[in-house]
Amino acid sequence: MVASPVxxxxxxxxxxxxxxxxxxxGEVLFLAGEAGIGKTRLLAEIVVRARLLGYEVFAAxxxxxxxxxxxxxxxxxxxxxRRHPSTAAAGERLGQxxxxxxxxxxxxxxxxxxxxxxxxxxxxxxxxxPESGHRPGTLITLEDLxxxxxxTLDVLARLARHARSARLLVVxxxxxxxxxxxxxMRQWRARLLTQRLAEEVRLPRLVIAQxxxxxxxxxxxxxxxxxxxxxxxxxxxxxxxxxxxxxxxxPVAPPTGSLxxxxxDPVPDTLxxxxxxxxxxxxxxxxxxxxxxxxxxxxxDLDLLTTMxxxxxxxxxxxxxxxxxxxxIRAQPDRTGxxxxxxxxxxxxxxxxxxxxxxxxxxxxxxxxxxxxxASDHYERAGRADAAFRHARAAARExxxxxxxxxxxxxxxxxxxxxxxxxxxxxxxxxxxxLARELASIDEIEESAACxxxxxxxxxxxxxxxGAAALVGDWVAVRHLLGADLETRTEALRAALPLAAGHPRxxxxxxxxxxxxxxxxxxxxxALASGERARALGVDNQARCHVDATVGSVLLFAGRTAExxxxxxxxxxxxxxxxxxxxxxxxxxxxxxxxxxxVDYAGAEDTLHEGIAYADRVEQFNDRHYMAxxxxxxxxATGDWTAATTTAQQALADGGGxxxxxxxxxxxxxxxxxxxxxxxASDHLSxxxxxxxxxxxxxxxxxxxxxxxxxxxxxxxATTAIARCEQGYAASAAVRDAAYxxxxxxxxxxxxxxxxxxxxxxxxxxxxSALLRSxxxxxxxGALDHAEGLIHLHEGHTGKARxxxxxxxxxxxxxxxxxxxxxxxxxxxxxAHRSRRPAEAAAYRxxxxxxxxxxxxxxxxxxxxxxxxxxxxxLSAREIEVARLVAEGLTNPQIAAALTIAPKTxxxxxxxxxxxxxxxxxxxxxxxxxxNDRVTAG
Numbered sequence: 001m002v003a004s005p006v007x008x009x010x011x012x013x014x015x016x017x018x019x020x021x022x023x024x025x026g027e028v029l030f031l032a033g034e035a036g037i038g039k040t041r042l043l044a045e046i047v048v049r050a051r052l053l054g055y056e057v058f059a060a061x062x063x064x065x066x067x068x069x070x071x072x073x074x075x076x077x078x079x080x081x082r083r084h085p086s087t088a089a090a091g092e093r094l095g096q097x098x099x100x101x102x103x104x105x106x107x108x109x110x111x112x113x114x115x116x117x118x119x120x121x122x123x124x125x126x127x128x129x130p131e132s133g134h135r136p137g138t139l140i141t142l143e144d145l146x147x148x149x150x151x152t153l154d155v156l157a158r159l160a161r162h163a164r165s166a167r168l169l170v171v172x173x174x175x176x177x178x179x180x181x182x183x184x185m186r187q188w189r190a191r192l193l194t195q196r197l198a199e200e201v202r203l204p205r206l207v208i209a210q211x212x213x214x215x216x217x218x219x220x221x222x223x224x225x226x227x228x229x230x231x232x233x234x235x236x237x238x239x240x241x242x243x244x245x246x247x248x249x250x251p252v253a254p255p256t257g258s259l260x261x262x263x264x265d266p267v268p269d270t271l272x273x274x275x276x277x278x279x280x281x282x283x284x285x286x287x288x289x290x291x292x293x294x295x296x297x298x299x300x301d302l303d304l305l306t307t308m309x310x311x312x313x314x315x316x317x318x319x320x321x322x323x324x325x326x327x328x329i330r331a332q333p334d335r336t337g338x339x340x341x342x343x344x345x346x347x348x349x350x351x352x353x354x355x356x357x358x359x360x361x362x363x364x365x366x367x368x369x370x371x372x373x374x375a376s377d378h379y380e381r382a383g384r385a386d387a388a389f390r391h392a393r394a395a396a397r398e399x400x401x402x403x404x405x406x407x408x409x410x411x412x413x414x415x416x417x418x419x420x421x422x423x424x425x426x427x428x429x430x431x432x433x434x435l436a437r438e439l440a441s442i443d444e445i446e447e448s449a450a451c452x453x454x455x456x457x458x459x460x461x462x463x464x465x466x467g468a469a470a471l472v473g474d475w476v477a478v479r480h481l482l483g484a485d486l487e488t489r490t491e492a493l494r495a496a497l498p499l500a501a502g503h504p505r506x507x508x509x510x511x512x513x514x515x516x517x518x519x520x521x522x523x524x525x526x527a528l529a530s531g532e533r534a535r536a537l538g539v540d541n542q543a544r545c546h547v548d549a550t551v552g553s554v555l556l557f558a559g560r561t562a563e564x565x566x567x568x569x570x571x572x573x574x575x576x577x578x579x580x581x582x583x584x585x586x587x588x589x590x591x592x593x594x595x596x597x598x599v600d601y602a603g604a605e606d607t608l609h610e611g612i613a614y615a616d617r618v619e620q621f622n623d624r625h626y627m628a629x630x631x632x633x634x635x636x637a638t639g640d641w642t643a644a645t646t647t648a649q650q651a652l653a654d655g656g657g658x659x660x661x662x663x664x665x666x667x668x669x670x671x672x673x674x675x676x677x678x679x680x681a682s683d684h685l686s687x688x689x690x691x692x693x694x695x696x697x698x699x700x701x702x703x704x705x706x707x708x709x710x711x712x713x714x715x716x717x718a719t720t721a722i723a724r725c726e727q728g729y730a731a732s733a734a735v736r737d738a739a740y741x742x743x744x745x746x747x748x749x750x751x752x753x754x755x756x757x758x759x760x761x762x763x764x765x766x767x768x769s770a771l772l773r774s775x776x777x778x779x780x781x782g783a784l785d786h787a788e789g790l791i792h793l794h795e796g797h798t799g800k801a802r803x804x805x806x807x808x809x810x811x812x813x814x815x816x817x818x819x820x821x822x823x824x825x826x827x828x829x830x831x832a833h834r835s836r837r838p839a840e841a842a843a844y845r846x847x848x849x850x851x852x853x854x855x856x857x858x859x860x861x862x863x864x865x866x867x868x869x870x871x872x873x874x875l876s877a878r879e880i881e882v883a884r885l886v887a888e889g890l891t892n893p894q895i896a897a898a899l900t901i902a903p904k905t906x907x908x909x910x911x912x913x914x915x916x917x918x919x920x921x922x923x924x925x926x927x928x929x930x931x932n933d934r935v936t937a938g
Contacts, residue, residue: 003243006217009210010042013201017046017171021053021137026163028156028192030145032176033203034341036240039173042203043141046171050139055169056084061143062152073142073152074098137167145174145185153188160197176202177327177341205237214239218246222653236342244268267348275348282326285311286319290328294350295361299332299339308364359383372398373411380418389418393431400438403581405619409438429458433471440478441582443622443656449478469499470506473513481622481657483694486521490514508537512547519554522698522735527554545575545583553590556598557739559775565591565603576614585611585620593630596637597699597739599779601816604634625655629663636667639818639855645671659700662688666703673711674819674857681711702728702740709747718755725751729768738775741768745783746790746820753794761791782811786824793827798835805831822851826860882909887926 007014013031020029031039047057060076075098081091142148142156159170174185192198206214212228223231235241248268266272279287292308293300306316320338323329328345329338340346353361359382366378366387376391396411412435419428436451452475459468473496476489493514500506511534518527531551534543548571555564568591575584588611595604608631615624629651635644644667652664669684685707692700709724725748732741745768752761765787772780789804805828812821829844852859878899885895896906913925 004214004218004239006214007038007041007045008214008217008239009206010038010045010203013042013203014045014049016201018049020169021046021050021055021139024167026137026166026168026170028160028163028170028172028198030189030198030200031171031173031203032200034177034238035175036238037203037205038239039203040143041239043143043171043173047139047141050137050169053137055137055139056087057139057141058084058087059141059143061141062145062147062149073148074155077140077142137169140168140170142170142172145172148185150188153185157188157192157197160192164197206232206239206242207237208232211235211237211242214242215246218243222649224653225650226654234343234347236344238342241271241342241344244271266351267344271344272348272351275345276352278326279328279349279352282328283319283322285315286322289316289319290323290349291353291357292361293329293338293340294346294353295358295365298343298346299337301337304365304368307368308361371395373407376411376414376418380414385418386420389415389420389423392418396434396438400434403618405438405441405621409435409442409444412438425458425462426464429455429462429464429467432458436471436478437474440474440622441620443625443654443660445478445481445622445656445658449475449482452478465499466503466506469496469503469510472496473509476513476517480517480520480695481659483658483691485694485696486517486523489517493517504537505540505543508534509543509546511537512543512550515547515550515554519550519557520697520699522557522737522740524554524558524735527551541574541578542580542583545571545578545580545587548574549583549587549590552587553594556594557737557775557777559738559777561598561600561778564594568594581618581620585615585618585623588614589623589627592627596630596634598777599637599742599815599817601634601638604630605638608634621654622657622660625651625660626657626663629655629660629667632664632667636670637818638816639822639851639857641671641674642856658691658695662691662700662704665691666707669704669707670819673707673714676714676858678711678715681707685711698731698735698737698740702731702737705731706740706743706747709744709751713747713751713754716754718751721747721751722755725764733771736771736774738772738777738780741771742777742780742783743820744768745772746786746823749787749790753790758791758794761787761794765791779815782808782815782817783820785811786820786827789824789831790827793831793834796834798831801831802828802835818851818855822848825851879909879913882906883913883925883929886910886913886922887929889926 017029020027031042033039047059050057058077058080060073060080062073075095078091078094078098081087081094083091140159142152145153148156156170156172159168162168163170174189189198189200193200208229211232212223212225215223215228215231231242231245235245245268248266267275279290282290289305289309289311293305296304296308302316306313309316311319320329324331324338327341329340331338350358362378363382363384366375366382366384370378372391372395376388376395379385379388379391392411392414396408396415399405399408399411412431415431416435419431423431432451432455436448436455439445439448439451452471456468456471456475459465459471472492476484476492479492480489493510496510497507500510511530515527515530515534518524518530528551531547531554534547548567552564552567552571555561555567558564568587571587572584572591575581575587588607592604592607592611595601595607608627611627612624612631615621615627628647632644632648632651635641635647648664648667648671651660652668655661655664665684665688669681669688672678672681672684685704689701689704689708692704695701705724705728709721709728712718712720712724725744728744729741729748732738732744745765748764748768749761752758752764765784769784769787772784785804786808789801789808792798792801792804805824809821809824809828812824825844825848829841829848832838832841832844849859881899882895885898890898892906892910893903895901895910896903899906910922910925914920
């Protein structure tokens with residue numbers, strides 16, 4: 001087993017424990033929960049916190065069989081007390097009193113004995129109280145109280161009264177699911193809680209998000225959402241089970257359509273052995289009933305169970321009662337069926353059934369008139385392939401119609417596995433195409449492409465050219481997600497057009513996909529031309545939504561923002577109302593991601609959240625994951641770096657397509673760059689570039705190149721930064737792009753000013769500004785003022801620089817662009833410093849620091865030194881001397897004497913220093929001088 005390095009999902013319980021430890025008096029606190037829920041781990045954390053507060057800690061616990069032994073846990077507690085010199089006497093006395101219990105007069109003296117034992121324990125925790133009178137607290141922990149005897153419980157009840165007037169905290173744990181009537185603690189606990197002598201908290205199971213957090217802490221990386229969901233389903237959110245499953249390897253999700261069958265992964269040996277050891281104590285008839293129930297699933301119907309066993313109602317009732325009492329099953333609220341308490345109980349019992357008996361039981365279940373999805377699973381496991389195929393295909397069609405695309409994909413996979421040898425080839429091609437569509441929806445891209453390829457080959461083999469051509473558009477879209485470049489995709493689409501001759505709808509779909517291919521490569525004119533051809537062919541509503549989404553994106557990138565947005569919004573509304581889920585999700589994707597790139601972050605955020613929610617509902621997971629990666633980009637761009645990190649990492653874990661992978665790595669690279677982790681940034685960006693190189697698309701490559709230019713600039717490598725900027729410019733210029741070019745404008749100017757000088761920087765700005773102005777995309781134009789201001793500042797034209805930088809800072813703030821916005825504040829601070837406006841410079845630096853803190857991002861290394869270090873040259877050498885003497889506490893006459901100058905001159909120097917630094921008091925001069933010396937020394 002691999003233990004979690006962090007305690008997950010127990011923050012509220014730890015906060016409660018902290019309050020109880022800090023209280024002046026104590027109490028009895030119960031930590032209740034089922035086996036494996038984490039009671040011992042929580043108790044250990046409480047002990048650590050108690051010891052940090054100076055508590056004396058004593059531990060004991062009960063074990064199976066202690067209910068028959070008087071005072072067993074108390075004897076353990078006595079031994080614990082004897083190990084500490086300060087409590088050894090009390091521990092010895094406690095042991096002696098317990099030994100007296102065996103002398104035969106225990107019944108007569110029990111009440112006095114209980115009081116005596118409680119008193120001994122209560123006072124044992126205060127040895128050697130300090131002279132101050134402060135009494136250190138005492139923590140007594142008692143584990144597994146469900147196994148404790150009557151005497152121990154009576155002593156604890158008495159101890160609860162002591163705790164209310166002393167700094168004594170007693171924390172006991174017990175299994176809440178094993179308090180059946182004959183356990184002594186059941187009534188004792190109820191009495192203490194009713195009398196308010198104890199407090200109880202129950203540890204709940206982890207939810208999916210907490211299970212994922214725990215798994216990430218153990219494995220060191222985020223699990224894909226599907227894997228985290230599967231892990232939660234298998235473990236029931238019980239921390240011990242999570243750890244055991246992860247030690248055996250990340251779980252594979254059971255097939256969605258496999259609602260009755262066993263899970264895909266075996267139960268870890270440690271857990272399976274524990275379940276089977278308990279099952280060995282069941283009566284044979286009850287064990288057989290449990291096996292039949294395990295074939296039916298985690299939940300099972302009482303009538304079906306009775307039918308399959310063939311036993312009478314009384315016998316079944318008795319067997320169910322035994323299984324309930326032994327904690328294997330529990331009744332459902334409506335009493336019509338039962339659930340296994342844990343998925344692993346069911347899985348372990350199922351796996352232990354002999355193969356032939358298991359097959360026979362599945363055959364019985366299949367014949368019981370179950371829904372198609374369940375029946376197909378049972379038939380397959382029973383070896384009845386023909387019946388399994390028939391039911392699986394019917395269930396898959398129904399699931400797809402209900403937008404249950406994960407289930408539909410698994411059911412189509414079952415149909416593929418069980419297809420009859422006599423199945424007509426045309427039906428086989430149709431099955432493959434249907435499976436390919438479902439796989440594309442759930443982001444299983446490689447398998448989808450393989451299914452499309454085979455379906456296409458079968459259609460051609462049958463001479464069905466139109467049918468083959470009808471597959472090409474979707475097939476090409478899937479191949480794009482695997483990295484196919486523009487030429488490969490457009491060649492396949494154009495080759496399919498002759499096959500579709502005489503079939504306008506298929507030709508229109510091919511032209512629509514051509515428009516999308518050109519749009520993705522930012523060849524906007526060709527994209528518009530292909531879109532118009534598709535429209536001219538009289539496309540139906542479904543294809544029209546696809547075309548409009550493509551054309552709308554083209555218009556956005558062409559600078560026709562209002563027109564493009566309106567077309568995309570109309571496509572979303574029309575596709576959603578007509579239940580064209582693929583087209584609706586794609587339209588959300590096109591609008592949200594385009595807004596993200598075009599620096600309309602408010603619109604992008606709203607649209608992406610809306611689109612992700614829609615894609616989740618209709619199980620269009622490829623679109624969902626890609627939109628999540630772009631949402632991470634928006635979060636990075638607007639300065640929410642904590643959220644950006646989480647969102648990008650999860651998108652990277654979830655995504656099955658290359659485009660999601662690339663976009664998520666762009667964001668993770670930018671985040672690492674901003675945090676000064678240049679190696680990590682370079683790794684993410686290089687991997688993104690490598691993945692994108694085969695696609696040769698501007699939107700995949702250019703962001704990686706820009707990030708690498710910034711990494712080079714941060715490392716002081718202006719030559720590499722310039723080369724990367726030129727690479728980005730050439731790619732954008734080839735397609736007259738502005739959306740991906742604008743970040744390079746400021747980066748390139750900084751690189752040229754560092755490595756080449758203002759003439760080269762001016763030439764760079766002239767070249768890039770021509771493209772930005774021609775496209776006139778609103779969110780990009782602030783880069784021109786920013787770059788102009790940097791050049792003016794470098795040339796010493798501080799007045800012009802101040803105006804340009806102010807305009808840029810205002811622009812970036814309005815657009816919520818964090819990267820350039822914080823940089824503009826620092827550039828304004830430099831400009832103010834050179835203009836001898838120290839207070840203004842300090843204000844800009846303070847604003848930048850606040851922005852970095854709000855984003856959860858570390859400020860650039862130079863920002864800490866920006867204040868005093870840059871203000872230093874404003875003071876003359878003599879003024880520096882005067883400031884240093886002020887810092888040493890000298891008065892003006894004393895400064896005059898030390899420097900052999902007139903007192904009036906010394907006073908004048910002090911006034912000049914105050915003016916230049918923008919301060920009013922001598923203490924502020926001293927603080928400035930101290931900081932200045934520290935930065936200079938550093």
